[in-house]
Amino acid sequence: MTNRFGWALADGWTIARRDLTHWRMQPGPVIFKWFFPVLMLLMFGALLGGAMERPEGQSYYELLVPGIFALAMLFGLESTMLAITEDAAKGVTDRFRSLPISSTAVVLGRCIADLLDSVVTLTVLVVTGLVLGWRWHGTFAAALAAFGLLLLLRFALLWVGTFIGLVVKNAQSVAMVQVLVWPIGFLSSAFVATSTMPSWLGAIAQWNPLSLTATAARSLFENPDTAPASWIGDHAIGAAVIGPLLLTALFLPLAATRFRKLSR
Amino acid sequence: MQRVEVPERVILASEVRKNYVGGTEGAGLNGFDLEVQAGTVVGLLGPNGAGKTTAVRILSTLLAPDSGEATVAGYDVRRQGGEVRRRIGLVGQYAAVDEIITGRQNLVLFGRLNHLSRPAAVRRADELLERFALTAAADQAAAKYSGGMRRRLDLAASLIVAPPVLFVDEPTTGLDPAARIEVWSAVRDLVDGGTTVLLTTQYLEEADRLADRISMLKAGKVVAEGTPDELKAALGADWLDVVLLDPADVPRVRALVEPLAAGELRVDDLRVSIPVRDRTRTLVDVATSLREAMIEPEDITLRRPTLDEVFLHLTAEEVAA
Ligand SMILES: Nc1ncnc2c1ncn2[C@@H]1O[C@H](COP(=O)(O)OP(=O)(O)O)[C@@H](O)[C@H]1O
Numbered sequence: 006m007t008n009r010f011g012w013a014l015a016d017g018w019t020i021a022r023r024d025l026t027h028w029r030m031q032p033g034p035v036i037f038k039w040f041f042p043v044l045m046l047l048m049f050g051a052l053l054g055g056a057m058e059r060p061e062g063q064s065y066y067e068l069l070v071p072g073i074f075a076l077a078m079l080f081g082l083e084s085t086m087l088a089i090t091e092d093a094a095k096g097v098t099d100r101f102r103s104l105p106i107s108s109t110a111v112v113l114g115r116c117i118a119d120l121l122d123s124v125v126t127l128t129v130l131v132v133t134g135l136v137l138g139w140r141w142h143g144t145f146a147a148a149l150a151a152f153g154l155l156l157l158l159r160f161a162l163l164w165v166g167t168f169i170g171l172v173v174k175n176a177q178s179v180a181m182v183q184v185l186v187w188p189i190g191f192l193s194s195a196f197v198a199t200s201t202m203p204s205w206l207g208a209i210a211q212w213n214p215l216s217l218t219a220t221a222a223r224s225l226f227e228n229p230d231t232a233p234a235s236w237i238g239d240h241a242i243g244a245a246v247i248g249p250l251l252l253t254a255l256f257l258p259l260a261a262t263r264f265r266k267l268s269r
Numbered sequence: 270m271q272r273v274e275v276p277e278r279v280i281l282a283s284e285v286r287k288n289y290v291g292g293t294e295g296a297g298l299n300g301f302d303l304e305v306q307a308g309t310v311v312g313l314l315g316p317n318g319a320g321k322t323t324a325v326r327i328l329s330t331l332l333a334p335d336s337g338e339a340t341v342a343g344y345d346v347r348r349q350g351g352e353v354r355r356r357i358g359l360v361g362q363y364a365a366v367d368e369i370i371t372g373r374q375n376l377v378l379f380g381r382l383n384h385l386s387r388p389a390a391v392r393r394a395d396e397l398l399e400r401f402a403l404t405a406a407a408d409q410a411a412a413k414y415s416g417g418m419r420r421r422l423d424l425a426a427s428l429i430v431a432p433p434v435l436f437v438d439e440p441t442t443g444l445d446p447a448a449r450i451e452v453w454s455a456v457r458d459l460v461d462g463g464t465t466v467l468l469t470t471q472y473l474e475e476a477d478r479l480a481d482r483i484s485m486l487k488a489g490k491v492v493a494e495g496t497p498d499e500l501k502a503a504l505g506a507d508w509l510d511v512v513l514l515d516p517a518d519v520p521r522v523r524a525l526v527e528p529l530a531a532g533e534l535r536v537d538d539l540r541v542s543i544p545v546r547d548r549t550r551t552l553v554d555v556a557t558s559l560r561e562a563m564i565e566p567e568d569i570t571l572r573r574p575t576l577d578e579v580f581l582h583l584t585a586e587e588v589a590a
């Protein structure tokens with residue numbers, strides 16, 4: 006491995022492993038983070054599930070579990086953002102930037118670590134979902150594709166998180182973003198079918214990237230979706246690919262520019 | 270450890286300007302010049318906000334200057350950042366270590382990122398832990414370290430590949446005296462090993478102790494440069510300190526010696542400091558006039574100015590201008 010790309014990969018992996026060491030050294034916060042979506046699942050499933058109108062013989066979990074998967078990807082935004090602001094505040098970012106490694110490696114490291122983190126989050130959620138009676142009814146390959154789409158959403162949100170993390174810099178603004186994540190999470194089809202919302206709100210919620218991925222995942226899992234017939238509902242899988250790619254196309258350059266701006 | 274060849278003048282900066290985007294007018298650097306010879310320690314001395322960190326960040330490629338030229342180890346900091354980074358170590362103003370992981374893990378991490386093999390990184394980490402007296406705490410999370418220990422870990426992390434040039438930004442600010450002495454001795458060891466060091470500090474004592482040459486920075490510009498002795502000789506006269514026994518005598522002595530002084534007197538409690546030009550003559554004159562006034566001083570000493578006085582002198586000049 007003598008070329009630049011090879012080194013960027015190797016250095017990126019070294020930096021990602023730092024996060025894995027963090028998990029080992031300080032398991033508390035990360036375990037909490039992994040189980041938080043489980044808490045949401047139980048809370049919404051058990052507390053509100055009874056009140057949800059569902060077609061005969063259909064469990065609310067059929068709708069909710071894929072929604073929570075997508076929601077967990079959204080929450081990942083916070084952990085990316087926090088990691089970025091932490092490293093900037095502690096001077097670790099500057100230390101990386103003064104080393105003979107490429108900035109690609111630094112970003113790649115964050116990317117690998119956060120995707121691994123999401124894989125664990127999803128695994129914990131899948132196990133919980135299965136225990137609660139949720140199943141995928143389609144093929145295993147289709148289920149894998151659904152997880153692929155979920156991780157793609159996480160990948161896109163990584164750049165949003167990196168960008169915001171580089172912009173806000175302080176813990177107070179981070180807290181504000183953490184609060185704002187909630188309405189974004191609720192204004193989607195994660196918890197309820199958008200058909201139950203006032204039509205204008207339902208339309209917005211349908212186009213929420215979170216809903217796109219949730220709807221696509223439900224369709225790949227062959228979990229019944231009560232989305233009203235709509236153009237976006239019919240093209241859910243394509244939308245769940247294109248939506249995150251658009252987000253990436255917008256925020257990856259923004260994040261990269263912002264990273265370079267650190268030297269202004 | 271391999272050494273990379275570096276030119277005689279390791280750090281060169283000329284007319285470097287930097288105004289922060291959205292920052293206050295005039296903050297940053299306003300025509301900063303610096304020249305550092307290989308194997309020496311240069312102290313960049315200045316009060317808070319003088320631009321020390323800005324200078325260090327520009328020279329270590331973290332920050333792009335608006336204009337001016339700067340080279341480190343012969344490479345342009347703007348166009349050849351990668352080459353520069355291969356030859357420098359940076360110890361920032363605030364210890365930049367990962368606090369969640371242990372001291373050893375930090376050093377191995379940064380060793381790997383300096384492209385050492387894993388065994389080499391581990392070996393190097395052990396050496397550095399030993400050298401900076403951190404072996405006992407090696408496997409504790411860095412968050413548990415004291416300020417001095419963290420600073421030493423930070424220093425160690427910057428020395429993994431024995432950089433020919435090291436930037437150290439205010440290494441002892443906020444440290445207790447014992448930790449300060451530890452850091453000083455670590456820096457001195459480095460210099461003995463041939464590293465060129467640019468050290469910034471607010472403490473005159475620190476610059477005087479560690480630096481071969483001092484550049485005094487004020488409002489983003491070097492206002493004086495030289496060896497500590499040269500600076501003392503060039504700036505301000507020598508001082509004659511008269512220490513009295515009785516506070517009541519102070520005003521009388523002031524009046525007596527005022528005409529003999531080469532500048533403004535300074536009074537600190539029982540000590541009257543008189544700037545002098547003609548050393549022995551003033552000494553005799555002062556002693557004589559005290560004797561005639563029947564004042565018995567506790568002590569009379571002739572001395573060179575301290576760096577503090579040099580600095581006050583410069584600052585006063587600036588204010589007057
Ligand atoms: N990121 C920044 N944005 C705007 N102004 C800044 C920034 N960093 C430093 N400054 C200003 O530039 C001046 C020099 O700062 P600095 O180089 O940190 O000084 P020193 O290290 O000598 O204390 C100060 O007035 C400071 O307020």
Ligand SMILES: [Mg+2]
Pocket residue numbers: 321322323362438439
């Ligand atoms: Mg500073």
